[in-house]
């Protein structure tokens with residue numbers, strides 16, 4: 001399977017075979033990600049990291065992935081300290097950075113920014129989140145987590161929270177449709193999954209149900225995938241206040257659930273998962289954050305042609 005020189009922009013262009021290959025490669029990377037084995041697979045390679053929005057996990061797990069494989073990282077750093085603050089366009093920034101590095105990781109507040117960047121880049125662009133658009137590398141680590149902590153085939157999953165602006169859930173549900181998942185969408189009415197995505201999913205053969213509360217679904221699913229209501233995406237702060245604090249997981253809610261239920265969250269969380277839930281067998285969001293390292297190691301190694 002050829003990934004060399006491919007841009008990673010959206011999950012809509014991935015086949016099940018492509019995803020399975022990345023997940024299998026990530027499994028091979030796990031001992032290196034845990035620091036139990038050494039590797040110089042990406043020695044001499046440079047990954048440029050351009051983040052126009054805040055990040056902890058995506059940025060640092062890409063950087064860790066590169067260091068664990070013996071490669072180097074070139075971080076643009078703060079936007080205010082770069083020439084973007086002088087008005088340089090994204091296109092010009094990409095044209096310049098592609099002559100300094102072997103691949104570019106880009107996070108940007110505008111939907112479509114990664115695709116635009118790919119039109120100006122001779123090296124692979126890895127979309128690390130484009131506004132309310134897509135977050136494909138998060139999806140790959142989510143699938144890896146589900147494979148490790150639950151099961152991918154025949155999965156029943158509830159996506160909870162901000163399904164309108166949530167790029168993680170937009171990307172994830174396209175991938176889940178390839179595995180025949182039964183997808184339940186739970187959100188405030190104002191933050192429903194966009195109709196065009198639901199139509200796409202149904203056209204791809206997915207079974208989609210929409211509900212209003214976690215209680216209605218909690219005993220019927222293998223995975224509850226929580227998301228944050230993203231204050232920063234609301235044009236009007238008053239609209240945010242209307243929907244904040246509606247969907248939460250508390251220890252009480254988990255009293256009678258099956259031990260196999262897994263709770264995931266791309267993080268950061270604000271208050272949608274009570275900290276007491278962290279101690280339960282259901283919580284797997286911190287493991288999920290770790291799995292970003294082997295998955296991103298696999299992706300970078302594949303697009304740079306260091307693995308096939």
Ligand code: CP
Nearest residue numbers: 055056057058266267
């Ligand atoms: N899940 C995720 O994208 O986290 P960060 O915003 O911290 O990168």
